[in-house]
Amino acid sequence: MPPAHVGGSDIFDIGIVRPFLCRLLFTTRVEIQGDTMFEITKPNNSLLAALPPQTYQAVLPKLESVKLNAGDRLYGPGDDFTHVYFVESGIVAMLVVIDNDLTFQCCMVGDEGMIGVPVFLGIKTSGNRAVVQCPGTATRMKNTDFFEECSTNSDWSAIMREFTYSTIMHIGLSAACNRFHNLEARLALWLLMTHDRLRSGEFIITQEFMSYMLGVRREAISKTAASFQQRQLISYSRGDFTILDRNGLEKIVCSCYQPISVH
């Protein structure tokens, strides 16, 4: 079933990478028709990297590398899960959707995490929407294979339990943050979190997309972004965002900001 999409192209399969090929070909960074692929034997994703090497080797045949294009919808409310996605680069936004219209980002997932926690918890259909916020790549696995691994292998379940718990805390924090903090602090938070996950201060994003994420009107984003620009914290032009003064943003951000540990 091809995933529905918003404003981007469908997820493009790079193809199934077989373990013996990995060992032969992908021990170094290689270029394939302009697509940069990293050696898959050393995953960039923190969860996959945390698996003991033999456990990881054992699931390699079940892993598949996919491209994440900006705006791709991995799944929406009511969709059956087909795969789980371990983000290798880029960012996927988890959104709560109200009345098919209003959305709000409850969680931001980069290479520290994965999309598909409900599958681990034994749930077959999604209640949220997962949208690619910044393009990159992911390693995906069929939901049935993943569930099987988590049910039979304690390495997998231990890692997933911990990640699930950190996700709950992340969402709890965003609930509290929304209650107490103004848009300026929340926008600074969102920019710093994006920066951390991309390890780059330059990204492409529309103000409309940001308004979906932060659950405010686009005009409010424009106004706050303009004020940041005036203070030379960021530069913004037609969707190109550059963080100029990270320290400045750290002074504005609320206490909710927790830098992710960089592996």
Add this chain to the structure above:
Amino acid sequence: MVPADHSQVAKKNYLLASLPDKEFERILTHLSPVSFDLGKVLYESGDRLDYVYFPTTTIISLLYIMENGATAEIGVVGNDGILGIALFMGGDTTPNRAVIQSAGSAMKMKAADLKAEFTLGGVFHNLLLRYTQALITQISQTAVCNRLHSLEQQLCRWLLLSHDRLDSDKLVMTHDLISNMLGVRREGVTLAAQKLGTRGLIKNVRGTITVLDRQGLENAVCECYSVVNAEYNRLLGRGISRTFA
């Protein structure tokens, strides 16, 4: 040997009640009853968890503590759930504060016993995981609600969530406590409660709120309430709402 009435009491908790007989009997041997007064803090952020609790009549509020000490409720656990998911999710401590929002009883279980049962896999293990997803939904929806909906709507949601988890129409609760839960000033809560009172939906009398018109509250509440209820229904096979279940 487990006293016979423990079994009756324990079954007031939906999670325990949905266990097959064999599992229920086994879990029951680890449970003992406990009761709590309003406002009691079960654990503070950073505390080690020695017990988990299956509420039978009490309601527990999960509060997020901000750096400056301000609090906001991120979830509610009543007879629909279990307090202490951190334990089987791999953490020994919790970053939340858990405080009794409505006095009543619960069944408690030693942390070590829960871990051992969870490790066995099977029905109990799967049930706890599904409940975790239901709680994630509740917390996400709270985040959205905080962003998008008026205090009056949020108060309705909060009242309905509490009403669902109680046997009675009376909630013993001060505006001060509600303001801690909702993370707003007390004056805001009082004003919103007065509005609901004027419309005949609730009655406010010194520390007690009585639900007079449940249907009216359901008409006034934002959709976050029914969304969470539908998710509980889907995930656990049983909604919590008195009317929608």
